[in-house]
Amino acid sequence: MEKTRRTFIKKMTTAGIAAAGLSIAGNASAVETSITETQQKKKAAGKDDGKLRFGFIGTGSRCQEHINNVLAISGNKIVAICDIQKGPLERTLKHIAKFNVPEPKIYTGSERAFEQMLNNEEFDCVIIASPWEWHVPMSVAAMKAGVPYVGVEVSAANTLEECWDLVNVSETTGSHLNIMENVCYRRDVMASLRMVREGLFGELLHGECGYEHDLRDVKFNDGTQYNYKKGGELRMGPTAYAEAQWRTQHSVMRNGDIYPTHGIGPVAHCMDINRGNRFLSLTSMATQSRGLHKFIVDNGGENHPLAKVRFNLGDIVTSMIKCANGQTIIVTHDTNSPRPYSLGFRIQGTEGLWMNDGDHVYVQGKSKPHLWDDSEEWFKKYDHKLWSTLEAQAKEAGHGGMDFIMMYDLIDCIKNKKPAPMDCYDAAAWSAISGLSEMSIARGGALVDFPDFTRGQWIHRKQEFAL
Numbered sequence: 001m002e003k004t005r006r007t008f009i010k011k012m013t014t015a016g017i018a019a020a021g022l023s024i025a026g027n028a029s030a031v032e033t034s035i036t037e038t039q040q041k042k043k044a045a046g047k048d049d050g051k052l053r054f055g056f057i058g059t060g061s062r063c064q065e066h067i068n069n070v071l072a073i074s075g076n077k078i079v080a081i082c083d084i085q086k087g088p089l090e091r092t093l094k095h096i097a098k099f100n101v102p103e104p105k106i107y108t109g110s111e112r113a114f115e116q117m118l119n120n121e122e123f124d125c126v127i128i129a130s131p132w133e134w135h136v137p138m139s140v141a142a143m144k145a146g147v148p149y150v151g152v153e154v155s156a157a158n159t160l161e162e163c164w165d166l167v168n169v170s171e172t173t174g175s176h177l178n179i180m181e182n183v184c185y186r187r188d189v190m191a192s193l194r195m196v197r198e199g200l201f202g203e204l205l206h207g208e209c210g211y212e213h214d215l216r217d218v219k220f221n222d223g224t225q226y227n228y229k230k231g232g233e234l235r236m237g238p239t240a241y242a243e244a245q246w247r248t249q250h251s252v253m254r255n256g257d258i259y260p261t262h263g264i265g266p267v268a269h270c271m272d273i274n275r276g277n278r279f280l281s282l283t284s285m286a287t288q289s290r291g292l293h294k295f296i297v298d299n300g301g302e303n304h305p306l307a308k309v310r311f312n313l314g315d316i317v318t319s320m321i322k323c324a325n326g327q328t329i330i331v332t333h334d335t336n337s338p339r340p341y342s343l344g345f346r347i348q349g350t351e352g353l354w355m356n357d358g359d360h361v362y363v364q365g366k367s368k369p370h371l372w373d374d375s376e377e378w379f380k381k382y383d384h385k386l387w388s389t390l391e392a393q394a395k396e397a398g399h400g401g402m403d404f405i406m407m408y409d410l411i412d413c414i415k416n417k418k419p420a421p422m423d424c425y426d427a428a429a430w431s432a433i434s435g436l437s438e439m440s441i442a443r444g445g446a447l448v449d450f451p452d453f454t455r456g457q458w459i460h461r462k463q464e465f466a467l
């Protein structure tokens, strides 16, 4: 774990340099990997039984849900899994055994064991559900190893340099880099996308979204169901459980919107970002940092060892984005305060809007003047076909079913040799909000430019998501 921390610090130092504003231009920087030339040229071999071959890197809690959905869809098999910890690997093997399918090969023993897995095995798709600092090294290694479809969890990248790495390597290898942004498949989100596409809201003007989720328990989790006052302990770092091992450290080291894609992904689809429109510039501001320290003191007392930790992350980070076609978008990051969960969507155009908080829709000429409609009635009418056809299969799946719909859509593309539903340009543009907001906050809220990750192609690229 010590090496992980050093790698993290090295990467975040790079982020710090970017945040100081030294470079935001396109960067095809050399990407660290030990994959050899010959192995890079490896092509997917012929299939023995015609099944799609899956691999998983990072077998923690998120991986279990992906496994459920991969195995719920016929014609798939899991060839190999990789993790550095015994516990998650054992849990995952037990989980897979419930499906009565052959046991996958295990790769473990070092932080770079995933490279051996990628060198030794043939995959149609590798899913990466590891800590954030590993997303890009693992995605890059998978693409360079010739894996045709690579699914990376959110956010895809932490820094602008990493965003460019994803784009450059996807372009040069031809591998499809699919950001696994499940919220793009949420039922209400897909219905609102349909309403946008059918013109109900007119020309879009403005969007709002965010990640507003009280993660204080998750950030100090010792694995005892967050029961601090009844003997559980507040923990973060190597001795903690699951995400508290790595996620909390980002709140120590960074100040920006460090988890933007659940919010921005759906809004980007509505606004045709990278396909006729693009993000131009961003400004961000952060509040003071209070919530995490207060949580430690409230639950562990002023003398708790973690009370000495200085958290950099402002409790509420607000970013505003300007788009090439005129729209504005407000993105919020709010994970350190007591509050009910919300992604706070608002999609507004010249004819009406959807407001997620309050479940409101208003459509000029159809809603009673100046009065909200309940969004449920509208969303029933504009239910997306992925949901109306897959509802029964999605029923038991994670996050209200959207995890299944997302996996189904990706697998459909793999089976039909189509581009992945969301690509390296989506991954880069959405994730770039992190690096850019850190940069803007460090400069007192200065306006910073978005790189054009498509290098001008956004003007001609056509929308393909969930048509």
Ligand SMILES: NC(=O)c1ccc[n+]([C@@H]2O[C@H](COP(=O)([O-])OP(=O)(O)OC[C@H]3O[C@@H](n4cnc5c(N)ncnc54)[C@H](O)[C@@H]3O)[C@@H](O)[C@H]2O)c1
Pocket (backbone or CB within 6 Å): 057, 058, 059, 060, 061, 062, 063, 082, 083, 084, 085, 088, 110, 111, 112, 113, 114, 129, 130, 131, 132, 134, 153, 154, 155, 180, 181, 182, 241, 242, 243, 244, 245, 399
């Ligand atoms: N889309 C969603 O709704 C959603 C929900 C939860 C988590 N996530 C994302 O999924 C990812 C994983 O989250 P999680 O909750 O499963 O975290 P987790 O901590 O439970 O699992 C991460 C796993 O990665 C392993 N790992 C760490 N370094 C590794 C390495 N070098 N090689 C191989 N394995 C390594 C860890 O041992 C751990 O088992 C994160 O990116 C998170 O943001 C997304």
